[in-house]
Amino acid sequence: MSVSTAASAQTICAPLPVLGRDVTVPLVTGGEVTYAALDYAASAPALQRVWDDVAAYAPYYGSVHRGAGYLSQLSTDLFENARRTVAEFLDCRSDDHLVFTRSTTDSLNLLARALPAGCQVFVFETEHHASLLPWQDAHVTYLDAPRTPQQAVSTLERALAGRDPYGPTLVCVTGASNVTGELWPVRELAAAAHAHGARIVLDAAQLAPHHPVSVRDLDVDWVAFSGHKLYAPFGSGVLAGRADWLRAAEPYLAGGGASRKVTRREDGGVDVEWHDTAARHEAGSPNVIGAYSIASACKALTEAGFDTLVGREQQLLARVRAGLAEVPEVRILSLFGDDAPRVGVFSFVVDGWNSSHFAAALSAEYGIGVRDGLFCAHPLVRTLLGTAPHTQGECGAPESAPGEKSLNAIRLSFGAGTPDEHLDRFITAVKELVHNGAKWKYHTENGRCVPAI
Secondary structure (H helix, E strand, O other): OOHHHHHHOOOOOOOOOEOOOOOEEEOOOOOEEEOEEOEOOOOOOOEHHHHHHHHHHHHHOOOOOOOOOHHHHHHHHHHHHHHHHHHHHOOOOOOOEEEEEOOHHHHHHHHHHOOOOOOEEEEEOOOOHHHHOOOOOOEEEEEOOOOOHHHHHHHHHHHHHOOOOOOOEEEEEEOEOOOOOEEOOHHHHHHHHHHOOOEEEEEOOOOOOOOOOOHHHHOOOEEEEEHHHOOOOOOOEEEEEOOHHHHHOOOOOOOOOOEEEEEEOOOOOEEEEEOOOHHHHOOOOOOHHHHHHHHHHHHHHHHHOHHHHHHHHHHHHHHHHHHHOOOOOEEEOOOOOOOOOEOOEEEEEEOOOOHHHHHHHHHHHHOEEOEEEOOOOHHHHHHHHOOOOOOOOOOOOOOOOOOOOOOOEEEEEOOOOOOHHHHHHHHHHHHHHHHHOOOOOEEEEOOEEEEOO
16 A cells, blocks of 8 residues: 555544644744644543543542542542542452552552562563563563564463472563554463463553453453553553452551551550551552543543544554555564554664654654654663663663664654544655655754754
């Protein structure tokens, strides 16, 4: 399919309304253009529905679990109803706990604090740092990047078979890569983990905004995700799953809300009885607006119909890939191969271009926002770029000038709120930059490639 044919094809539904869809930004070459937000994998724009729900509630905001007044009771009901809504969205089991956190990173660090003594953790090197790094206090085994879904399962099975079989064990795996967008065989990995007496936690930060996530169907023990990638702002996240390890662990934070009863001892000390519900790990005044925004986003995605949203996203993926296929200088990065199922996330490099330079030109000359760097998944990107494991790199742009070879890539990501036109503009921009070069001069400033003004 040529890009002209792809561009004229109609997607199966309209994009969901999001904030910022009409924002204009200046171009370094003059004039303004509607901003094309193609960095959903970092933070997706808030759904208009979410913003409207939060705005309607805001005048009634009150302290949660802290007062007898009407607004406090209303806010408490809203907060706990949000918990139930998100649990339904995830198809949680009846005895699962759902803890509201700040983010996926916070959720996985909470779980890391709740690991039983002597727990062994197995994690692929392909994980985002949020799920690669929290396990430092456990005995961690880092598994090499697999090159097929089947190899991922067999690699895990071999590793689990060779471990000490008597201690507690946790496997951490992503649902969809934040670098390549490729879907991981979560159900098969969960089956392998359970067959060897291990538990499994799913990092669904990139999966939940694009696909339904069922704790029951995938048979995972825990799932973690972030609101800001699910079209919900206000810095909130979720950890949902088995209650026993969470109930047995010391509270993630000590303070009000986590404690059921606090008494002074005769020796002057303090005795604390902690909650054994999700509140055990939600000390302090909770982010009720953040929790409510996640619940609102869950409702909006469910009502829109995931089948329809997934179908549209796959059409857009095909559209972009057809356009980029006409540019041989573009190489899309992949672990599992070009035909691997993926969500609306992929990374690429362009022959002859520093990736930061290319991303800067997309922004400054076309009003297109993408991400460049190592995407907080350094080992994975190094593997995909074929560099040595010890090679230095940063999450952002490297200290290199336009035109120099760079240890980083460009990531395009989109979702339910992306207009077709934004992707058509992206394809056109890539072709023009590759064939004609940048119209402006750029230099590195404070670690970022920027237009020379």
